[in-house]
Amino acid sequence: PDRARERRFATADMAAHGLGGGIGVPIGHDPIWGVLTAHFARPRPTREHEVAFVSAVAAVLSTALERIEAEERLRHRSLHDPLTGLPNxxxxxxxxxxxxxxxxxxxxxxxxxxxxxxxxxxxxxxxxxxxxxxxxxxxxxxxxxxxxxxxxxxxxxxxxxxxxxxxxxxxxxxxxxxxxxxxxxxxxxxxxxxxxxxxxxxxxxxxxxxxxxxxxxxxxxxxxxxxxxxxxxxxxxxxxxx
CATH class of the missing domain: 3.30.70.270 (Reverse transcriptase/Diguanylate cyclase domain)
Structure with a gap:
């Protein structure tokens, strides 16, 4: 909620852009691909529906990335020799x-x-x-x-x-x-x-x-x-x- 009071995370980049607060939600799980963030110009408490919205968007991204990775694995298996790993x-x-x-x-x-x-x-x-x-x-x-x-x-x-x-x-x-x-x-x-x-x-x-x-x-x-x-x-x- 307040960048100036935050001690858990580094906030130098937020300060450089004049941001006072924000929400960060991980994208993916095991592994985590990244973090989706929404920032506010001034410090303020985050509302429950705002956190829920950012979390929902992160969940959609996680599902899409998992599907893309699964398709890439399937395509790789279909185009490579299982013994040598070479293209087939x-x-x-x-x-x-x-x-x-x-x-x-x-x-x-x-x-x-x-x-x-x-x-x-x-x-x-x-x-x-x-x-x-x-x-x-x-x-x-x-x-x-x-x-x-x-x-x-x-x-x-x-x-x-x-x-x-x-x-x-x-x-x-x-x-x-x-x-x-x-x-x-x-x-x-x-x-x-x-x-x-x-x-x-x-x-x-x-x-x-x-x-x-x-x-x-x-x-x-x-x-x-x-x-x-x-x-x-x-x-x-x-x-x-x-």
Missing amino acids: RTLALERLNAALDRAARTGGRVAVLVIDLDNFRHLNARLGHAGGDAALIRLADRLRSVVRPTDTVARLGGDEFLILCPAVTGPADVIAIADRIATVDPHPGDGPITASIGIAVTGAAVSPHELIHHADRAMYRAKATGPGQYALHHPDTHGTGL
Whole structure:
């Protein structure tokens, strides 16, 4: 009711704005997101209906924020892989579509890498599903560590991953990333495993599915030449070893 007599809270900001009193009500509970305040120019007792009104507004805000957070959690779960925490196929396609739209407007180029663990079925048989999951998580961490800040690493499903590289100048940018994807040691003492990589680079108008299909075909060409290889799907570039 009277800023000058208040000892529980700091009131320097109120004094700076010439405020004499006010009402403060927390927004939310466990956690509290903030405080809704109503201020008066001069000190005066607060009326019961004024406190009730501010409390009602805070309750509406709390409900709205809880709903927004619940929707965000649901959307995050629907767009991310539960094992690795990476974007899933749906979110990867959304971001790839946006990257291709920007490239079409600016004349830029977009690249996609499809990465597949070599002999993953045998790895699962040897280590069990827990060991296979550990290998996938380790590969996901490795892929995150080698990409640029603007790139997206996603899990398409099973042991297949995707890296989206928007705004590349050419295949050399993406080959540099492929070169940094080293062998993955899924569990100490179990020996390293390798990954086959297919790369597709485009400056033309193609759909997200077409670009992924090109990279997927290149990945199978790489896998056919032996473990730990990469191949390019590009008109003026040929595949090479990793």
